[in-house]
Amino acid sequence: MSADRKHWVIGILSGLAMAASWYAGLRLAPTDEHMGDVYRIIYVHVPSAFTAFASAFALLVTSIACIRNQGERWLDFSKAVAEVGLLFTVLCLATGSIWGKPTWGTWWTWDARLTTTFLLGILYTGWLILHSSWSPGPQRMKICGALGILIAADVPVIYQSVNWWRTLHQPQSIVRSGGSTMAPEMLQTLMFSVLAMLLFAAWLSIQRFLNLTLRGQIESASYKEMK
Amino acid sequence: MLNDPAPFINGAYGIAAFLLLGFAGWLVVDRKRLRVLARALKIGDKKHG
Numbered sequence: 001m002s003a004d005r006k007h008w009v010i011g012i013l014s015g016l017a018m019a020a021s022w023y024a025g026l027r028l029a030p031t032d033e034h035m036g037d038v039y040r041i042i043y044v045h046v047p048s049a050f051t052a053f054a055s056a057f058a059l060l061v062t063s064i065a066c067i068r069n070q071g072e073r074w075l076d077f078s079k080a081v082a083e084v085g086l087l088f089t090v091l092c093l094a095t096g097s098i099w100g101k102p103t104w105g106t107w108w109t110w111d112a113r114l115t116t117t118f119l120l121g122i123l124y125t126g127w128l129i130l131h132s133s134w135s136p137g138p139q140r141m142k143i144c145g146a147l148g149i150l151i152a153a154d155v156p157v158i159y160q161s162v163n164w165w166r167t168l169h170q171p172q173s174i175v176r177s178g179g180s181t182m183a184p185e186m187l188q189t190l191m192f193s194v195l196a197m198l199l200f201a202a203w204l205s206i207q208r209f210l211n212l213t214l215r216g217q218i219e220s221a222s223y224k225e226m227k
Numbered sequence: 228m229l230n231d232p233a234p235f236i237n238g239a240y241g242i243a244a245f246l247l248l249g250f251a252g253w254l255v256v257d258r259k260r261l262r263v264l265a266r267a268l269k270i271g272d273k274k275h276g
Contacts, residue, residue: 087247098235
């Protein structure tokens with residue numbers, strides 16, 4: 001089996017794990033006493049938020065490597081995780097907005113949790129614009145590295161926003177001191193959904209990194225041929 | 228409690244499936260295109276593709 005085929009098989013398996021977690025969330029998890037069935041959006045909304053945060057953490061690691069000038073491949077990996085991070089931030093905002101309408105009565109409000117998450121999306125977009133507009137070289141590595149660290153710094157602010165400010169968003173109910181406030185069946189399904197989405201996001205990031213590496217090889221080979 | 232939550236649930240999961248499958252599909256198509264270019268320039272392992 002070729003290397004690409006192996007990657008596709010892993011991708012299909014992680015996609016199937018995510019589909020199974022969605023099925024569990026939609027069909028097997030119990031109905032919420034207060035919100036009814038609309039709460040089932042949690043099984044796509046919360047995993048996408050966790051994945052956007054995990055991408056920011058991965059960006060922090062690759063950004064430190066960029067600042068220490070450990071090679072262009074770290075910048076390629078930063079780009080891959082920034083794209084995936086943006087994808088999951090958009091998904092988190094979109095699903096949160098859809099959930100907000102029936103529960104809060106509005107699609108959007110400039111609440112602290114929503115605003116700081118929106119800022120995360122803006123920062124990921126800014127990183128990608130900066131990367132594409134700056135010429136390759138050590139300066140781009142350092143500038144992108146610095147912005148990558150700033151993006152990661154937004155994650156604890158998002159996480160604590162429900163404690164620091166008055167918000168419409170519900171307080172922390174999953175990762176909190178004193179244990180989760182969720183029913184065990186709901187929590188197990190949610191943890192499965194988070195793990196499956198993280199696995200799928202890792203697969204997406206690796207594939208994007210491999211594509212960027214291959215693109216770089218093609219560009220340098222075409223440049224040599226032109227010479 | 229909401230009378231009919233189905234449109235909201237379907238919307239959320241539909242957007243998720245569209246975004247994630249769309250991005251994954253684009254990665255697969257891009258890889259295939261890059262492998263064709265790489266083969267033309269004789270880069271890397273010919274087993275790939």
